[in-house]
Amino acid sequence: MKKLVSILTAAMITLSFAGCSAKPASGGQEADAQGKVFHIYAWNEEFKGFFEKYYKVPEGITVEWTIVPNEDGQYQDALDLALMNQESAAADEKVDMFLAEADYIVKYTNSEYTQDIKALGVTDFSNTYKYTVDAASDANGVVKGVSFQCCPAGLIYRRSIAEDVLGTSDPAEVQARLDSWDKFNEVAALAAEKGYLMTASYASTFRVFSNNTQSPWVDKDNNLVIDPAINTWMEQAENFVKNNYTLTAGIWDAEAMAESAKDGRAMCYFGPAWFYNFSMGPAFGEDAVKEGTDSTGDWGLVEGPQAHFWGGTWLLAAAGSDNPEMIADVMNTFINDEEVCSNLIEKEAQFTNNQAVNAKFAADPEYGNAYLGGQNDTALFLDLAKNIKFQNHTNYDQLCAEGLQTYFVEYLKGEVDKETAMKNYYKYLNEKFPAVHTPE
Amino acid sequence: MKKTEGKRRRKSVSYSKWAYIFIAPFFISYIIFTLTPQILTVYNSFFENYRDGLTQIGPNFVGLGNYQKLLTPDSAGVIDVLKYFGNTMLLWILGAVPQFAVALLLAVIFTSSRLNIKGQGLAKSIIYMPNLIMASAFSMLVFALFNNIGPVNKLLISTGLIDKTFDFLTVKVSVRALIASMNFLMWFGNTTIVLMAGIMGIDQSLFESAEIDGAGSLHVFFDITLPLLMPILSYALITSLIGGIQMFDVPQVITAGKGTPNMANTTVIMMLNNFLSISKNYGMAGALSVLLFIITGILSMFVYRQMAKQYKR
Numbered sequence: 100m101k102k103l104v105s106i107l108t109a110a111m112i113t114l115s116f117a118g119c120s121a122k123p124a125s126g127g128q129e130a131d132a133q134g135k136v137f138h139i140y141a142w143n144e145e146f147k148g149f150f151e152k153y154y155k156v157p158e159g160i161t162v163e164w165t166i167v168p169n170e171d172g173q174y175q176d177a178l179d180l181a182l183m184n185q186e187s188a189a190a191d192e193k194v195d196m197f198l199a200e201a202d203y204i205v206k207y208t209n210s211e212y213t214q215d216i217k218a219l220g221v222t223d224f225s226n227t228y229k230y231t232v233d234a235a236s237d238a239n240g241v242v243k244g245v246s247f248q249c250c251p252a253g254l255i256y257r258r259s260i261a262e263d264v265l266g267t268s269d270p271a272e273v274q275a276r277l278d279s280w281d282k283f284n285e286v287a288a289l290a291a292e293k294g295y296l297m298t299a300s301y302a303s304t305f306r307v308f309s310n311n312t313q314s315p316w317v318d319k320d321n322n323l324v325i326d327p328a329i330n331t332w333m334e335q336a337e338n339f340v341k342n343n344y345t346l347t348a349g350i351w352d353a354e355a356m357a358e359s360a361k362d363g364r365a366m367c368y369f370g371p372a373w374f375y376n377f378s379m380g381p382a383f384g385e386d387a388v389k390e391g392t393d394s395t396g397d398w399g400l401v402e403g404p405q406a407h408f409w410g411g412t413w414l415l416a417a418a419g420s421d422n423p424e425m426i427a428d429v430m431n432t433f434i435n436d437e438e439v440c441s442n443l444i445e446k447e448a449q450f451t452n453n454q455a456v457n458a459k460f461a462a463d464p465e466y467g468n469a470y471l472g473g474q475n476d477t478a479l480f481l482d483l484a485k486n487i488k489f490q491n492h493t494n495y496d497q498l499c500a501e502g503l504q505t506y507f508v509e510y511l512k513g514e515v516d517k518e519t520a521m522k523n524y525y526k527y528l529n530e531k532f533p534a535v536h537t538p539e
Numbered sequence: 540m541k542k543t544e545g546k547r548r549r550k551s552v553s554y555s556k557w558a559y560i561f562i563a564p565f566f567i568s569y570i571i572f573t574l575t576p577q578i579l580t581v582y583n584s585f586f587e588n589y590r591d592g593l594t595q596i597g598p599n600f601v602g603l604g605n606y607q608k609l610l611t612p613d614s615a616g617v618i619d620v621l622k623y624f625g626n627t628m629l630l631w632i633l634g635a636v637p638q639f640a641v642a643l644l645l646a647v648i649f650t651s652s653r654l655n656i657k658g659q660g661l662a663k664s665i666i667y668m669p670n671l672i673m674a675s676a677f678s679m680l681v682f683a684l685f686n687n688i689g690p691v692n693k694l695l696i697s698t699g700l701i702d703k704t705f706d707f708l709t710v711k712v713s714v715r716a717l718i719a720s721m722n723f724l725m726w727f728g729n730t731t732i733v734l735m736a737g738i739m740g741i742d743q744s745l746f747e748s749a750e751i752d753g754a755g756s757l758h759v760f761f762d763i764t765l766p767l768l769m770p771i772l773s774y775a776l777i778t779s780l781i782g783g784i785q786m787f788d789v790p791q792v793i794t795a796g797k798g799t800p801n802m803a804n805t806t807v808i809m810m811l812n813n814f815l816s817i818s819k820n821y822g823m824a825g826a827l828s829v830l831l832f833i834i835t836g837i838l839s840m841f842v843y844r845q846m847a848k849q850y851k852r
Contacts, residue, residue, distance in 0.1 A: 354688045
């Protein structure tokens with residue numbers, strides 16, 4: 100018994116000491132008001148690269164990244180968990196800033212887990228695109244974050260293939276041949292005759308259609324809605340696969356991207372600036388050069404059959420962060436710092452969220468994108484960006500879009516009939532989203 | 540009478556308390572980390588409890604509502620959870636049959652005093668090796684090898700065995716074969732080692748006397764090794780069965796969580812994972828877990844009874 104008492108006393112003494120030593124530390128933190136660790140959640144390395152190159156981290160602060168892949172909602176899962184534990188987390192482990200995509204940004208902006216950035220000192224939105232601010236605002240118009248990029252998307256075509264199929268590789272002439280879906284489908288047949296693929300994935304055009312829907316994926320009564328535009332996409336995908344205009348590879352599959360390499364057969368990809376400077380690995384960049392698959396310069400950019408935007412990465416301020424000053428500083432840097440924004444265009448082939456800088460490069464006859472054979476993509480994006488509206492978004496967009504693609508392709512591959520494919524898709528959504536009603 | 544005995548005992552030094560103290564850590568951790576979650580799972584299965592976006596719904600008591608939802612057939616008359624359970628068992632059997640056949644054979648060869656194989660240590664390490672790789676890493680490897688632009692397809696095309704890309708990861712038969720063979724590769728080494736331990740536990744004199752009596756190897760195997768190995772074999776089989784019912788990582792990675800094609804490779808735990816990811820649907824996940832617990836219990840009993848009956852004297 101005595102022993103037990105002495106052990107307990109010892110434990111209590113140790114604990115109380117630990118308590119003492121913890122107190123001054125937190126007191127010290129209050130003195131300089133800023134946390135020592137700036138914790139960022141992201142789903143890939145894209146922004147991390149820009150951040151490390153162009154943002155000067157204040158002295159005494161270390162930046163910690165938690166990167167979880169986006170696919171199948173894994174990123175949202177990890178992020179939700181971290182945000183829900185935000186209050187009880189140690190100061191250095193709190194999420195300070197996190198990245199979100201157009202597909203699920205509303206889930207976070209309309210929650211208590213993000214905070215008003217105007218209160219933190221991000222107040223100048225005069226140069227940003229309105230839709231990027233709308234997207235980062237909650238239902239009451241409180242702005243919770245900023246985007247460091249603006250993502251109007253176009254049709255990225257292979258010049259050499261266009262030359263062969265259409266007899267021209269000039270952007271204006273190519274656009275004239277591809278400015279409607281009917282024309283696009285006709286050209287697909289021409290390309291196939293010559294042994295090319297119109298697109299590398301059955302889902303290449305998905306985002307063009309899904310961005311032009313009349314209704315959100317899930318309506319006010321929580322019913323899943325398959326918009327007519329999505330039905331058109333399904334018909335097109337079916338037709339394209341049947342006629343070998345495209346592959347049954349997923350949009351991100353290595354198989355689809357491989358068709359952009361030197362000896363690739365795909366004529367068209369769809370996407371914004373980040374698509375070619377970040378996703379087309381076999382075509383551009385150091386690895387492509389090393390592997391000898393590099394096809395830099397053989398590409399062109401046009402508006403394509405339908406205007407759309409795709410994705411975009413928003414930086415959101417997490418509620419309960421202990422680094423509010425740095426959050427504001429990062430956000431201001433990536434939307435308002437002219438030097439950083441110029442670097443993003445010149446060195447990273449981005450289309451930034453700073454209209455003034457974009458306009459400067461668009462008007463600059465010297466500027467051209469090497470990937471696109473010197474074409475001034477910023478000038479084209481400047482036009483396309485005017486039309487972007489952020490609308491019809493729900494909490495559920497990511498999996499509604501991804502799920503449809505993955506289950507529908509089983510039908511395209513001939514494994515199941517169309518009805519079963521759709522039924523499997525509904526089942527998937529039922530399991531993932533109990534609140535969403537799917538057709539019986 | 541009893542009272543006096545009790546008094547006498549109290550006076551004497553009892554060492555039995557030490558035994559209880561020594562086994563206590565297990566029971567304490569079992570209660571905290573296994574029993575409590577199990578009871579909570581059952582409790583949760585009676586509630587509607589999930590997240591819609593970041594909004595928590597429930598918990599609202601719904602009685603057996605979750606079970607009802609789980610066991611309601613769809614418009615085609617298919618009860619998903621049973622279909623997934625069928626998938627799981629099929630995938631397990633496809634992997635377990637070769638796994639046990641090969642493991643038994645290897646265990647007998649390695650322990651045979653007549654063959655006295657050299658380099659056993661090395662061989663044992665090698666066959667155990669695949670088990671050390673994370674299942675998900677192993678799946679990634681297979682994914683990289685067998686996808687449409689992977690080396691296997693390239694090899695088959697360049698040797699002229701096929702003239703068009705074969706979609707290994709979409710065709711039902713090949714996906715199942717891949718999953719089964721991965722499970723086989725990962726687990727046969729482990730089973731071999733367990734069975735070897737079992738065989739080595741059998742009295743050597745029995746083998747020797749059988750040999751002297753002129754019994755052939757087959758005779759020895761079926762009449763001495765197998766019956767005496769039965770307790771270990773049934774243990775290995777039941778653990779493998781339970782592991783099989785919980786099959787998750789390999790099909791999850793190979794099919795990107797979709798159970799391609801036509802959810803024919805969706806296992807029960809993959810369904811559980813779908814409930815828990817994104818919406819944190821503890822209600823449905825709880826109900827599914829309870830069902831799985833019951834099924835696992837029944838199956839284990841059944842396997843155990845069958846095996847015990849056959850070889851009980």
